[in-house]
Structures are given as structure tokens and as C-alpha cells.
Amino acid sequence: MAEPTTVHPAGMDYVPHAAGFVANEGPKLLTSRFPYEDSYTLDRALATGAYVGLKSALGRAPDDVHAEVREATLLGRGGAGFPAGVKWGFCPEGVWPRYLVVNGDESEPGTYKDRLLMERDPHQLIEGCLIACYALGLSQCFLYVRGEMALAQERLATALNDAYAAGYVGRNICDTDFSVDITLHWGAGAYIVGEETALIESLEGNRGMPRLKPPYFPAAIGLYGKPTIVNNVETLANLPWILEHGAAAYKGYGSEASPGTRLFAISGHVVRPGVYEVEQGVTTFRNLFYGDNFCRGIRDGNDLKAFIPGGASAPWFFEEQLDLPIEARDVGAAGSMLGSGAMVVMDHTTDIVKACLRVVRFFARESCGKCSPCREGTSWEEKILERILDGHGRPADLDLLLDIGENISPGPYPVAAHGSEGLDAVPFPPRQTTICPLGPSSVAPITSALRRFRSEFEARITRRDSLSVQAAPVAEGAPA
Amino acid sequence: MTYFTEANARTAAEVIANYPRPRSAIIPLLHLAQEQEGWVTRDAMVEIAELTGATPAEILGTGSFYEMFKFHPVGRYVVNVCTNISCQLLGGEELLHHVEESLGVHAGGTTDDGMFTVEDVECVAACTEAPCFTVNYRYFHRADPDTFDAVVDDLRSGRSPLARGAQGDDGHVPAHGTLGRLRQHVPDDRRAGVVPPEEAGEAPVWLRPAPATAGDSDG
Numbered sequence A: 001m002a003e004p005t006t007v008h009p010a011g012m013d014y015v016p017h018a019a020g021f022v023a024n025e026g027p028k029l030l031t032s033r034f035p036y037e038d039s040y041t042l043d044r045a046l047a048t049g050a051y052v053g054l055k056s057a058l059g060r061a062p063d064d065v066h067a068e069v070r071e072a073t074l075l076g077r078g079g080a081g082f083p084a085g086v087k088w089g090f091c092p093e094g095v096w097p098r099y100l101v102v103n104g105d106e107s108e109p110g111t112y113k114d115r116l117l118m119e120r121d122p123h124q125l126i127e128g129c130l131i132a133c134y135a136l137g138l139s140q141c142f143l144y145v146r147g148e149m150a151l152a153q154e155r156l157a158t159a160l161n162d163a164y165a166a167g168y169v170g171r172n173i174c175d176t177d178f179s180v181d182i183t184l185h186w187g188a189g190a191y192i193v194g195e196e197t198a199l200i201e202s203l204e205g206n207r208g209m210p211r212l213k214p215p216y217f218p219a220a221i222g223l224y225g226k227p228t229i230v231n232n233v234e235t236l237a238n239l240p241w242i243l244e245h246g247a248a249a250y251k252g253y254g255s256e257a258s259p260g261t262r263l264f265a266i267s268g269h270v271v272r273p274g275v276y277e278v279e280q281g282v283t284t285f286r287n288l289f290y291g292d293n294f295c296r297g298i299r300d301g302n303d304l305k306a307f308i309p310g311g312a313s314a315p316w317f318f319e320e321q322l323d324l325p326i327e328a329r330d331v332g333a334a335g336s337m338l339g340s341g342a343m344v345v346m347d348h349t350t351d352i353v354k355a356c357l358r359v360v361r362f363f364a365r366e367s368c369g370k371c372s373p374c375r376e377g378t379s380w381e382e383k384i385l386e387r388i389l390d391g392h393g394r395p396a397d398l399d400l401l402l403d404i405g406e407n408i409s410p411g412p413y414p415v416a417a418h419g420s421e422g423l424d425a426v427p428f429p430p431r432q433t434t435i436c437p438l439g440p441s442s443v444a445p446i447t448s449a450l451r452r453f454r455s456e457f458e459a460r461i462t463r464r465d466s467l468s469v470q471a472a473p474v475a476e477g478a479p480a
Numbered sequence B: 001m002t003y004f005t006e007a008n009a010r011t012a013a014e015v016i017a018n019y020p021r022p023r024s025a026i027i028p029l030l031h032l033a034q035e036q037e038g039w040v041t042r043d044a045m046v047e048i049a050e051l052t053g054a055t056p057a058e059i060l061g062t063g064s065f066y067e068m069f070k071f072h073p074v075g076r077y078v079v080n081v082c083t084n085i086s087c088q089l090l091g092g093e094e095l096l097h098h099v100e101e102s103l104g105v106h107a108g109g110t111t112d113d114g115m116f117t118v119e120d121v122e123c124v125a126a127c128t129e130a131p132c133f134t135v136n137y138r139y140f141h142r143a144d145p146d147t148f149d150a151v152v153d154d155l156r157s158g159r160s161p162l163a164r165g166a167q168g169d170d171g172h173v174p175a176h177g178t179l180g181r182l183r184q185h186v187p188d189d190r191r192a193g194v195v196p197p198e199e200a201g202e203a204p205v206w207l208r209p210a211p212a213t214a215g216d217s218d219g
Helices: A043-049 A053-056 A061-069 A084-088 A114-120 A122-136 A150-165 A196-205 A233-237 A239-245 A287-292 A328-333 A350-367 A370-391 A397-408 A438-462 B004-018 B020-037 B040-050 B056-063 B085-089 B092-103 B145-156
Strands: A098-106 A138-145 A181-184 A230-231 A261-268 A274-279 A304-308 A343-345 B076-082 B116-121 B133-135 B139-141
Touching: A043 A150, A043 A196, A053 A122, A053 A239, A061 A084, A061 A122, A084 A122, A084 A230, A084 B116, A098 A122, A098 A196, A098 A233, A114 A122, A114 A150, A114 A233, A122 A138, A122 A150, A122 A181, A122 A230, A122 A233, A122 A239, A138 A150, A150 A181, A150 A287, A150 B040, A150 B139, A181 B020, A196 A230, A196 A438, A233 A239, A233 B092, A239 B092, A261 A287, A261 B085, A287 A304, A304 A438, A343 B085, A350 A438, A350 B085, A370 A397, A370 A438, A370 B004, A397 A438, A438 B133, B004 B020, B004 B040, B020 B040, B020 B056, B092 B116, B092 B145, B133 B145, B139 B145
Parallel strands: A098 A138, A098 A230, A138 A181, A261 A343, B076 B116
Antiparallel strands: A261 A274, A304 A343, B076 B133, B133 B139
């Protein structure tokens, strides 16, 4: 493996106290406070417009607030990209109480944005939670934060204590009859808990295993069997801006189908990796990876080999997909997803078999074990890739890997078009024989890498001479 | 027999009061037990069961699902090295190898002096700052073997290594088990009050006919 050679992004636009965030040019709807070193304090938040969106919401009827969010076409930022305003509408009429569960269990490999939002601007998230609770009549909010994020927990605890004392959370918020508690809840380390029904199970004190569907949305039957809205941290963090400036202004950013901005974490072999706030739909992967305002190219002038456009669960893209717009619909049609806003760039020095194994191993380790195809399949995949990497692969292993994938996700698996081979894209999402998408996600690196780089896997299998014991060559003329 | 100290028993009661059902406090109370002793003991599970209306087996059943809970003693400092894809691409596995070599333990092991436990972990959400490791869940970004050695030196000498972290975290690194160095406290006079699911009466007051009026809203 090559020595790490990325350039440390020192300079004016690198914000040392918000490590990873790059304050580049472009609209900043979510990260406007990040450049302030004390951005997480109530004083700084109030001095820079915090809780203005909440007060605007409280001056309107709850239904109006819901309508404004629906009008803004705020797409969920957790991975699935479902419109929040529509999801909110799935609460059955007349069933009370209703709850809000905030999904802060950010764990998708490659994803780094919710942690920053919680550490750098906890009041923005709290304000977003309050707006959602007011609009939908939610009686209590549970802020489920990934256990490993100690600083985020501390910043949110402090922010909540301050906000309670200042009258922004709790009883009679801003001297109105709107009252709601926000309860900070620590997770304890489990990727699967990011799945919303598993999140609810965990919050009820159980093992974090996804629930059988239907019902598809916890808005119908959720926490304690009651209507429950589950929203991602970044989704809720958009609400203060939308309520302060209005849906029309929000739609002035991004594209018609995907308004506003998103945080993208771009990691791997780029010159300036970082977390960027990006207008959706109006730029391309090429601009994000090579543009001067973003990642400034592949390290050492190397060639691009592959990239993951939306977290470890996303099928991989290649050179041919660089000019796609950063738009959920287009990326889905091209065979992958923007997912949780996580792009991982691999240059030509990358050992594809090793990278593939590492992503598969993640799913094998994180499978909750509820569904057999996933529990058994992911560990088979891991075991087979391990033996290929160790030089003990068998000729039938590559087809066996695809066959296991077929058992977890039947039918054509989503893949990118492969120009030189004349192969078309299979659109996202994959089908599944499992309750949740974790198992099917493990197939993504396998089909992506095998379709494109099959020869690299075959080379590992056939190049066995270094491991086998061979007789020394017999010298010519030697006695028999 | 009581497991929790007097102070922690008060904290436990406060935590339970935050939830409509006590079982929801199981995970927070497992964290509290771990904060008290560095790991989750059998006595702790028995007491958490009593406090939440579950059985000790159910507490173990829940707790064993989650990686952060340790059911055996671990080091004062738990070092988590990320080897997932973004870190792997920039040397995460080599960093883990250095950590294992320099401390003389494999991932999963604890040094003889009880100072360090090493773990090979999944993505910790610092992908643009790869490779990275955490010590008791405090982040160290863009780390190399020298960074790690310096952090170990600091901890062995009783200094805080957090200035070497790259995210504005400061203060000291608490012993394993203490996750947040401070907690949420809801003053009784500010508490809206939990709404148990059984009390499914009517819509909350602000949804009823007369809309809420904001005190000083100009929007």
C-alpha cells in the first residue's frame, strides 16, 4: 500500500475546530455557523439567528408549517431520500400521542456529516426538532445519537440544558402553549440501528433488529406502537432555514426535484478530502472530485479507478459516471444512489479485492442475524473473499459469490453502465429476500467490483505458484 | 444489595423519568453502570433489571447486541482504530498494525498493565479525516504512528492528549465507561412531561382550535 500522500487542507477555507468541514464558495444553509469557533453555544447561536425559524413557525398554524415543509420538497438526508413533508403526512388521524425520533446513529461507512452538525451546531438541530413537533403535534422528541460520538453528546447535552433554561425547550416554549421535551438518548454501537424500525426497537430497550414490514412507515405504528416520525439529523437541521426564509426561497437552491443543499463527505484518494455543502442537482461528480472549489483532483495526479457515490451500501461508479449530476433521480437510474451523502474515491493504486473485502466484512460484522439470507450470506461472502485474498481462492468462487448475492437480492442487481463492455446500467434499488436493506447492500461491492475488475479477482485465484510447493526444475543432462 | 452508588442511583431515577416506559432506559442505564465500573457486571444487570421491570437475562440480551458494552474488564483507555474503507485507503490497517505492535496486544486484547484495550472497529464517521482512531471515543484525525505514540506517551504520563485531536475537543479523557463528561438535566419547572402511550387521549393543546401565539414573533 502506498504511503498516505494527501495534502493537509491547511488554508483559510479549512476550519480547524470543525475538522473536515471546508468553507468553500457557495450557499451555506446548514453550515453558516461552522466558521465560528463557539458555534455550538447558545450565545453564538442566538447572535446568528437561532430560533427565529421556530418563532416564525409558532406564529402560524401547525398545518401551515407542515404545508410549508411539504412545499419545500425537503428530501430525507438519511439515505432513502423520501420527502419529509410526505412522510409526515402518514400519521393516522386521531391517534395520540405521536412521537419524534431523531436518527443520529450515523454509521454508514464514508458518511461524516451528522456528527459535524451535532458537534458544531446543536441548536440548529434542536430548533428543527421543535418545528417538527409543533407542526405535527408530537408529544416528545427522542434524540438518538450514536454512542461513539462523545463530543456530540456533550455538545447536545449542554445545548439542551441551555435551551431549557432559556425557555426554548420544555414547558410553554417561547411563552406559547406549545410544550415538548427533547430527550437525549445515547446509542451503544450498532450500525443496523440506523434502520428506522431497528432504531425504535433499540429505543424501547431491545436488541436493535428491524421490524417486519408492513407497516412500512413508523408514522403508522412506531415507538410503543404509536405514530412516530423518524427523521435524520440533517433533514431536521434544514427546518429552521426553511421556516425563516420560506419554501420558495429554499427552492431557489438546487434543482427542481432536489431543492436545497446537502452535506457531502468526500473521502479517499482526493487532494482535498472534506465535508462540503453542495447545491443538489446543479453540479457533477467530476466537479466535486476535480474542481478547485471542491476536492482539487486525485492525489499525485493519479487516475481514478472507482468511486462510491453514496456510502458503502451504494454500487460503485467509474470514469463513465463522472459527468452525472448530483441528483438522486439520475444517480438511481444510473445504477446507484446518493444515499447518505458519502463519496469514497479510489485511485488506480487501489487493491480492488482488498477494498471489496473490507466493505463486505463491514456488512458481515453488522448483520443483526434476524434474516437467514443476510446472516449466512454476508459471512459466506466475507469468507470467500478472504480466501481469494489469501491465495486460496477456487475457480468457482467468483460465480459462487454472485450466487450468494442472488439469494440475498434476487434478479439483476443494480450496477453502473460499463461502456467498453457494452453493458447497460441496472437501476437502483435492489430487490431483497430480507426485512431490511443491509444484506442486499453487501452485494453492491461484489457485483460492482466483479463486473468491472473480474480479471483482478481471477489473477488472485490463478496466481498460486508463490504458495504451492513445487519441485525444483531438473537441470538438463542430470542423471534421471 | 444495591449496585449503583447513591449519586448514580439518583441519576438512574432521573434517566428513567425521561421515558414513557422504563425499559427505554435500559441502554442509558447500561452506560451508567459502565461509567461506574468501566464494564457491565452481573450485579449491575440485576439492578438494571429491577429498575426497568425486565429480567437480568433481558438486560444481557439487549446489552450484548451493542458493541460498546463490555461484559468483562477492559483497559482504562479503549483505543478504537478504524479500518473501514475510507481509512483503509489511507493506511488504517497499517495504523492498526502499529498500534498492535507498539502496545504488544492484538485487536481485542488489553495490555498487561490494564491501561489500553485495542479494537479494530467499523466506520466512526470521520471519513474525510482518515486514517483515524479514538481513545474512549475521543477522536484523533489524520493520524499516523507518531500521533498514536504521542497520545500513548501523554496518557502514560498523565497528560491530556486532546490537543492532538483535531476537532475542538479539550479537557481530559475520562476513564473508559464515562461517555459524556456532563449530562442533560431537565429542571422540574421546565419539564413538559412525558406522555405515556397508554394515555392516548386527544391531540396536544397547541393543535386544538385556537392557534398558539408567539410572544415576540415578527414572522
